[in-house]
Amino acid sequence: MSAYVLRRLTQSVFILLGVTLVTFVLLFALPADPARMIAGRSATVETVTRIRAELGLDQPLFVQYGRYLGRLAHGDLGRSYAQKVEVGELLRSRLAATFWLMLGGIFFELLIGLPAGMLAAVGRRGRVDRSVMIGAFLGVSAPQFVVGLLLLYVLAYKWPVFPLGGYGSLAHLILPAVTLGIAGGGWYARMMRSAMLDVIHQDYVRTARAKGASETRVVVKHALRNALLPVVSMIGLDFGTFMGGVVIVESVFSWPGIGQLAWQAIQIVDIPVIMGVVLVSAMAILFGNLIADLVYPLLDPKIRYG
Amino acid sequence: MAEPEHPREVRQLRSRWLILVMVLALLAPLVAPTWGQGRATMIVTFKDDVSTLDPAIGYDWQNWSIIKSISDGLMDYEPATTTLTPHLAESYTVSADGRTYTFKLRRGVRFHNGREVVAADVKYTLERVLNPKTQSPGAGFFGGIKGAAAFSEGKAKEVTGIRVGDKYTVSITLDKPNAAFLHTMALNFSHVVPKEEVAKLGADFGHKPVGTGAFRVKEWVLGQRLVLERNPSYFLRGRPYLDQIVFQVGVEPNVAFLRLQRGEVDILGDGIPSADFVKVMGNSKLNKLVAVGDQLQTGYITINTQVEPLNDVRIRRALNMAIDKSRIVRLINNRATPANQVLPPLMPGYDKDYQGYPFDREQAKKLLAEAGYPSGFRTTLYANNTDPNPRIAQAIQQDLAAIGVRVDLKTLAQSTVIEAGGTKGGAPLLWSGGMAWIADYPDPNNFYWPILSCAALAPGTWNWSWYCNRDVEKLVEQADAMVQPTQAAARAAKFREIYRKVMDDAPWIPIFNERRYTMHSARMGGLPGLFVDPIHIPVHYDEVRILGR
Numbered sequence: 001m002s003a004y005v006l007r008r009l010t011q012s013v014f015i016l017l018g019v020t021l022v023t024f025v026l027l028f029a030l031p032a033d034p035a036r037m038i039a040g041r042s043a044t045v046e047t048v049t050r051i052r053a054e055l056g057l058d059q060p061l062f063v064q065y066g067r068y069l070g071r072l073a074h075g076d077l078g079r080s081y082a083q084k085v086e087v088g089e090l091l092r093s094r095l096a097a098t099f100w101l102m103l104g105g106i107f108f109e110l111l112i113g114l115p116a117g118m119l120a121a122v123g124r125r126g127r128v129d130r131s132v133m134i135g136a137f138l139g140v141s142a143p144q145f146v147v148g149l150l151l152l153y154v155l156a157y158k159w160p161v162f163p164l165g166g167y168g169s170l171a172h173l174i175l176p177a178v179t180l181g182i183a184g185g186g187w188y189a190r191m192m193r194s195a196m197l198d199v200i201h202q203d204y205v206r207t208a209r210a211k212g213a214s215e216t217r218v219v220v221k222h223a224l225r226n227a228l229l230p231v232v233s234m235i236g237l238d239f240g241t242f243m244g245g246v247v248i249v250e251s252v253f254s255w256p257g258i259g260q261l262a263w264q265a266i267q268i269v270d271i272p273v274i275m276g277v278v279l280v281s282a283m284a285i286l287f288g289n290l291i292a293d294l295v296y297p298l299l300d301p302k303i304r305y306g
Numbered sequence: 307m308a309e310p311e312h313p314r315e316v317r318q319l320r321s322r323w324l325i326l327v328m329v330l331a332l333l334a335p336l337v338a339p340t341w342g343q344g345r346a347t348m349i350v351t352f353k354d355d356v357s358t359l360d361p362a363i364g365y366d367w368q369n370w371s372i373i374k375s376i377s378d379g380l381m382d383y384e385p386a387t388t389t390l391t392p393h394l395a396e397s398y399t400v401s402a403d404g405r406t407y408t409f410k411l412r413r414g415v416r417f418h419n420g421r422e423v424v425a426a427d428v429k430y431t432l433e434r435v436l437n438p439k440t441q442s443p444g445a446g447f448f449g450g451i452k453g454a455a456a457f458s459e460g461k462a463k464e465v466t467g468i469r470v471g472d473k474y475t476v477s478i479t480l481d482k483p484n485a486a487f488l489h490t491m492a493l494n495f496s497h498v499v500p501k502e503e504v505a506k507l508g509a510d511f512g513h514k515p516v517g518t519g520a521f522r523v524k525e526w527v528l529g530q531r532l533v534l535e536r537n538p539s540y541f542l543r544g545r546p547y548l549d550q551i552v553f554q555v556g557v558e559p560n561v562a563f564l565r566l567q568r569g570e571v572d573i574l575g576d577g578i579p580s581a582d583f584v585k586v587m588g589n590s591k592l593n594k595l596v597a598v599g600d601q602l603q604t605g606y607i608t609i610n611t612q613v614e615p616l617n618d619v620r621i622r623r624a625l626n627m628a629i630d631k632s633r634i635v636r637l638i639n640n641r642a643t644p645a646n647q648v649l650p651p652l653m654p655g656y657d658k659d660y661q662g663y664p665f666d667r668e669q670a671k672k673l674l675a676e677a678g679y680p681s682g683f684r685t686t687l688y689a690n691n692t693d694p695n696p697r698i699a700q701a702i703q704q705d706l707a708a709i710g711v712r713v714d715l716k717t718l719a720q721s722t723v724i725e726a727g728g729t730k731g732g733a734p735l736l737w738s739g740g741m742a743w744i745a746d747y748p749d750p751n752n753f754y755w756p757i758l759s760c761a762a763l764a765p766g767t768w769n770w771s772w773y774c775n776r777d778v779e780k781l782v783e784q785a786d787a788m789v790q791p792t793q794a795a796a797r798a799a800k801f802r803e804i805y806r807k808v809m810d811d812a813p814w815i816p817i818f819n820e821r822r823y824t825m826h827s828a829r830m831g832g833l834p835g836l837f838v839d840p841i842h843i844p845v846h847y848d849e850v851r852i853l854g855r
Binding site: 032 | 439447564765
């Protein structure tokens with residue numbers, strides 16, 4: 001087991017290196033010059049040239065990348081071009097908010113998605129199934145910008161139950177988390193439904209029924225546990241994507257997450273910040289997948305890592 | 307290491323203290339809110355983070371005005387106007403040849419750290435901006451100071467043109483006269499900073515700035531808020547009126563608008579959301595909260611004068627006649643007035659008698675035919691991809707199609723558009739909207755040197771028309787040599803002549819001059835002009851006040 005984890009972590013290092021290389025090359029190929037963005041409208045050619053040299057942007061790609069890796073090895077992510085603050089500090093300032101939103105989002109996804117999917121599966125082809133599937137379809141396809149603003153308008157402006165955006169307490173978290181939950185819950189409902197349907201025709205479920213177990217017991221105890229496997233890997237993925245920032249929901253709710261940081265950095269080609277955000281998201285995705293894989297054996301003893 | 311044994315009394319004393327501290331801690335929340343209540347706190351919202359507050363570096367419309375409240379320059383503007391006035395300087399004199407300015411500093415002005423401002427600080431500040439290590443985007447403004455080039459290139463240890471006389475006297479000598487020089491002494495880049503703090507904080511100075519300004523940084527939570535508090539020893543008596551300004555960042559303009567109506571926000575930093583604009587202006591209660599004014603802005607299309615067939619002036623004039631500007635203004639809910647020349651109405655040198663090119667499609671087609679393109683041609687227009695710019699670009703496309711000019715639209719990210727404009731032959735036509743543009747200072751030469759001059763005819767500058775007329779350049783140099791206050795009227799007349807000549811060459815299609823609409827809460831007070839101050843966006847932080855305080 002620990003050998004497996006070690007192997008996965010070693011792989012992760014190489015994946016991360018690959019991610020930094022690809023991002024670096026892409027940013028380098030971008031038809032935009034950060035030095036010009038910093039220098040602004042009135043800068044003379046000399047000013048732009050000097051800024052470019054100070055940032056090391058006049059060096060060839062491999063030299064720049066080498067320098068970047070050298071600093072990275074010392075834990076130095078560089079300084080933001082726009083804010084002049086260390087990227088590490090910028091990321092740290094956003095991490096807690098990102099984490100809470102991730103947690104809240106996944107919570108509501110599961111809270112909405114799992115029961116809905118189970119109900120749909122149990123009442124397959126019936127009215128419940130159809131309404132759940134239509135609901136899931138709407139949830140998945142409704143733009144988060146619209147859902148978020150609607151929730152804000154109704155539950156924070158018209159009837160001020162929740163604060164009008166911002167960060168700092170549980171009350172602030174609920175609406176953005178529900179917005180994420182409505183979108184993600186649709187996916188989970190559909191997935192849960194098909195996973196349940198797969199399982200419900202298995203022999204062991206039939207056996208359980210034949211033994212005279214109640215329907216609730218059959219569904220919850222026998223079917224659900226096995227249907228949860230794909231859900232777990234989905235949570236692992238969501239962990240990664242949410243930790244990488246959810247730009248739209250963060251913007252609508254003034255949530256100081258990593259997505260907002262990334263969005264602003266992209267607008268002004270703030271390369272060190274973009275690199276930092278990409279690195280954090282990649283790490284989160286790798287970590288999320290690893291955790292999901294480690295949870296599998298707990299749910300299904302047949303799965304074992306050597 | 308072992309804990310030292312304490313006698314029993316000490317331990318008892320300690321636990322009593324502990325209890326007292328705990329009781330106080332429990333009481334604190336009951337008391338704390340009232341500390342802030344008697345204070346005048348203004349809340350401003352922004353969508354984007356506030357970037358660096360280092361006066362030498364900050365150069366976007368958002369941090370520009372915040373920096374003005376934290377630090378000061380030798381010169382400044384009278385609130386709500388474009389009138390220059392001595393600021394950290396008490397007075398100044400100009401030599402007869404117009405090349406040397408001598409400033410007498412106010413005495414007793416102190417930095418936020420308590421140290422008095424002296425003449426050497428002015429020299430240090432300007433040399434810091436000119437030092438390539440600082441990466442200041444403003445270095446170019448001071449390149450005309452004698453010895454600046456040698457210093458920037460590392461050939462000299464100091465800028466010889468900046469001389470410290472006595473403790474309160476500094477004189478600056480230029481290579482050649484520059485009538486806009488005093489404006490550059492009001493730019494943020496020349497705002498005086500204390501050497502010892504810059505040395506101590508290094509790259510973090512932009513995050514913990516120390517100046518002489520009306521406010522100082524109290525708290526800065528990255529990605530959430532920046533809090534400025536009143537500088538009790540600010541040198542202008544009675545200023546600022548506010549005790550505190552809280553900039554909340556990351557707030558979507560739509561949400562900020564709702565919060566303002568609920569009384570949670572005082573100023574919409576990003577303006578009124580365009581979807582709500584008509585509703586606000588049509589609502590008799592809401593439109594009372596909107597201050598309206600002009601700004602030093604012109605929205606224009608650059609025509610690349612070096613690209614076929616746009617290098618033919620007849621074609622450029624034809625394009626000027628093809629655009630229905632009033633329709634474009636309607637597209638943005640009349641938040642602007644149609645423009646016919648380079649300078650905006652607020653700028654000295656604006657020519658109110660100039661008629662510009664008429665909107666005349668027949669005449670435009672005739673010019674195209676004369677130039678050998680009776681059935682038009684195909685070209686490309688670059689534009690920023692943020693609303694309303696794609697809509698404006700489409701309107702331009704339709705207007706040009708009506709005279710047979712087929713336009714391919716490239717609506718792209720701001721940085722890509724800027725890059726295309728600064729590349730030789732990169733952008734045949736470019737719509738300037740959404741480029742985060744503000745005038746640096748209210749002098750007509752600010753519209754010439756960076757964006758229309760031969761001096762800026764190089765890759766990477768903002769002369770996107772790739773325009774250069776040596777005769778015009780000579781005239782601007784002559785105008786810039788008219789530095790004496792008595793020559794102001796003659797200089798403005800000269801600029802009217804200059805920009806008529808520029809319009810004859812038609813490197814631009816001026817489209818409109820945007821107006822400012824600042825929405826504020828009902829409790830905000832002060833002259834309406836302070837909320838649309840031509841120098842301060844969104845408002846003049848030092849001068850506005852909260853009513854009833």
